[in-house]
Amino acid sequence: MTQLAPGADAVKSTAAPAQRQGPSSWRRALLPVVVVALLVAVPYLTPGYLSFLIVMGIFFFIVLGLDVFLGQAGQVSLGQTLFIALGAYGAGILSLRYSVPTVLAMAVMAVVSAALAYLLGRLFLRLRGYYLSLATLGLAVITVSLANGLGDITGGPSGLVGIPNIGVGSFVAVSDTANYYVVLVVCLLGSLFVSGLLRSQTGRALAAISSDQQAAAMLGINPARYKTAAFMVAAVFASVGGSLYGFYSRFVSPDMVGVLVALNLVVMLALGGSRTIVGPLLGVFLLQILPQAGQSVAAYEPLLAGVVLVIVITYLPQGLWGGVRTLVQGRFRR
Amino acid sequence: MTLLLEVAGISRRFGGLQALTDVSFSVEERSVQAIIGPNGAGKTTLLDIITGFTRPDRGDVTFEGHPITHADPFRLPSMGLMRTFQSARLVPRLTARENIMLGGHYLTRAGFWSTGLRLPSARREEAALRVRADAALRFLELSRFADIPASDLPAGTQRLIEVGRVLAGSPRLTLLDEPAAGLDDTETRELADVLRAVKSSGITMVIIEHNMGLVMSVSDRVLVLDAGNRIAEDVPEAVQKDPKVISAYLGEVPA
Ligand SMILES: Nc1ncnc2c1ncn2[C@@H]1O[C@H](COP(=O)(O)OP(=O)(O)O)[C@@H](O)[C@H]1O
Ligand SMILES: [Mg+2]
Numbered sequence: 001m002t003q004l005a006p007g008a009d010a011v012k013s014t015a016a017p018a019q020r021q022g023p024s025s026w027r028r029a030l031l032p033v034v035v036v037a038l039l040v041a042v043p044y045l046t047p048g049y050l051s052f053l054i055v056m057g058i059f060f061f062i063v064l065g066l067d068v069f070l071g072q073a074g075q076v077s078l079g080q081t082l083f084i085a086l087g088a089y090g091a092g093i094l095s096l097r098y099s100v101p102t103v104l105a106m107a108v109m110a111v112v113s114a115a116l117a118y119l120l121g122r123l124f125l126r127l128r129g130y131y132l133s134l135a136t137l138g139l140a141v142i143t144v145s146l147a148n149g150l151g152d153i154t155g156g157p158s159g160l161v162g163i164p165n166i167g168v169g170s171f172v173a174v175s176d177t178a179n180y181y182v183v184l185v186v187c188l189l190g191s192l193f194v195s196g197l198l199r200s201q202t203g204r205a206l207a208a209i210s211s212d213q214q215a216a217a218m219l220g221i222n223p224a225r226y227k228t229a230a231f232m233v234a235a236v237f238a239s240v241g242g243s244l245y246g247f248y249s250r251f252v253s254p255d256m257v258g259v260l261v262a263l264n265l266v267v268m269l270a271l272g273g274s275r276t277i278v279g280p281l282l283g284v285f286l287l288q289i290l291p292q293a294g295q296s297v298a299a300y301e302p303l304l305a306g307v308v309l310v311i312v313i314t315y316l317p318q319g320l321w322g323g324v325r326t327l328v329q330g331r332f333r334r
Numbered sequence: 335m336t337l338l339l340e341v342a343g344i345s346r347r348f349g350g351l352q353a354l355t356d357v358s359f360s361v362e363e364r365s366v367q368a369i370i371g372p373n374g375a376g377k378t379t380l381l382d383i384i385t386g387f388t389r390p391d392r393g394d395v396t397f398e399g400h401p402i403t404h405a406d407p408f409r410l411p412s413m414g415l416m417r418t419f420q421s422a423r424l425v426p427r428l429t430a431r432e433n434i435m436l437g438g439h440y441l442t443r444a445g446f447w448s449t450g451l452r453l454p455s456a457r458r459e460e461a462a463l464r465v466r467a468d469a470a471l472r473f474l475e476l477s478r479f480a481d482i483p484a485s486d487l488p489a490g491t492q493r494l495i496e497v498g499r500v501l502a503g504s505p506r507l508t509l510l511d512e513p514a515a516g517l518d519d520t521e522t523r524e525l526a527d528v529l530r531a532v533k534s535s536g537i538t539m540v541i542i543e544h545n546m547g548l549v550m551s552v553s554d555r556v557l558v559l560d561a562g563n564r565i566a567e568d569v570p571e572a573v574q575k576d577p578k579v580i581s582a583y584l585g586e587v588p589a
Binding site: 192193194196197200201202203204205207208211212214215216217218219220221222223229230233 | 385387406407408409410411412416417419423424425426427428432435436437439440442444445446449450451452456459460463499503
């Protein structure tokens with residue numbers, strides 16, 4: 001009964017440590033170590049696929065941020081290309097024309113994107129469902145027109161050429177291998193951040209908002225505040241991903257921030273399955289591998305992606321990875 | 335005795351329907367106030383108005399002397415007020431334990447940064463929330479459901495998990511909307527024990543209930559609503575004998 005006495009002090013006081021030391025804890029620790037070791041070894045195992053993996057890693061990182069907003073808070077944004085463009089063009093211009101160190105330029109644009117997401121969040125997040133999606137789709141349309149139209153700043157349709165590679169001090173990531181490691185580190189940090197969020201009280205509060213805003217409010221959760229913060233996380237991830245893309249390819253063009261790209265990000269998440277780390281990875285991989293399957297397939301990529309999306313959303317609302325997990329868990333229970 | 339909650343002159347109309355007409359009552363600290371009345375009497379609407387879900391056309395709600403008639407619902411838990419719903423509104427994909435942990439959410443400080451970066455302060459709060467939730471689960475004898483997703487639990491259990499959520503938040507005042515609906519006789523008796531224990535732990539309660547046995551056994555005062563009007567407000571024994579109450583329930587004209 002003493003546990004139930006009123007007062008906030010019980011939560012703040014030191015509690016028993018979480019019981020994590022199960023008999024299988026060494027196995028849980030082993031898996032990540034093996035995965036990371038494999039990822040580190042990739043440039044030596046399959047050197048031919050590095051540029052594919054780098055681009056995939058960047059998109060994975062962007063989709064990971066979207067997962068917090070869409071998968072956790074249940075809000076659809078079709079306008080993430082706005083923040084990708086801010087990150088890519090912004091960091092590109094700062095480092096190319098004003099000689100700002102690349103990492104600093106990336107950080108500056110991340111902060112700018114967060115601030116813009118905060119303002120847009122206050123404006124948009126009172127909108128619900130389709131209206132929010134439509135408003136964010138408007139952002140994607142505006143983004144690509146600005147990228148084309150503001151030629152003096154963005155280079156117009158022919159793009160911004162000659163962006164430097166990312167680097168710190170005298171180290172510059174010129175080779176694919178170096179860029180791969182940069183992206184790998186960023187993705188690992190992003191995964192740790194998002195999985196920490198998902199499994200914590202923040203993740204639960206976002207889940208509460210996505211299932212029932214009123215009931216969440218009655219638990220003391222301010223829906224507007226959480227949704228805005230989730231939108232800011234998604235924006236920062238998109239911005240950093242955009243900057244990395246520009247630094248790697250040393251070039252940004254309006255094609256990279258087209259409306260179809262914004263749509264594809266949502267498709268990747270829905271396809272793989274949200275609210276996990278593996279889901280986005282799977283979705284990004286599938287959508288990235290499609291055009292590699294040959295020229296004839298590449299032409300139909302949007303069509304194929306659309307068809308697969310419809311099938312997945314209809315039959316596997318938790319995405320492919322969610323479907324696999326349900327299947328496996330069902331096996332083990334029996 | 336201090337007044338914790340004061341409801342004064344509440345009226346609310348939905349279209350052509352006068353759901354509540356000039357309803358007043360007040361709740362003393364550490365007491366249990368029951369609200370009874372036939373279906374559609376306006377009980378849930380009254381609760382919705384107290385908790386800021388519905389705005390009244392007229393009247394005021396005061397909690398510990400602070401007007402809360404127009405307060406945002408999300409500010410109420412930190413003021414000391416929590417509620418349950420007539421049909422449980424849990425997060426379906428979270429487990430029973432995780433749902434109960436949400437009851438103590440308003441006590442925590444960690445936000446996106448500290449949980450994303452897994453700072454020690456966030457982990458401590460997480461562990462403390464878990465301890466609270468497990469205590470509530472044990473208290474309700476629901477520990478066996480801890481790791482089951484809320485969507486897989488029967489409706490009656492879901493409602494008890496919502497009670498557990500309130501326990502994890504340990505507010506000053508809790509409002510329960512028909513917690514015994516869907517429970518069998520044994521479960522209802524267990525719930526009565528739980529409510530008495532909650533009361534003795536110092537939590538003031540407003541409880542909407544149909545089960546008269548439960549109402550009579552736990553409440554200090556009973557407010558009776560009929561078609562949006564307050565027809566009685568007294569101690570349980572007096573309400574039980576009130577001819578107006580009897581006629582409202584049995585549909586008879588008083589002799
Ligand atoms: N949002 C609403 N819109 C229209 N009518 C409502 C609304 N909420 C409740 N009512 C009506 O108000 C009356 C009182 O409802 P309620 O408070 O739920 O009754 P009780 O909880 O006592 O059964 C009912 O006739 C109900 O249909
Ligand atoms: Mg009701």
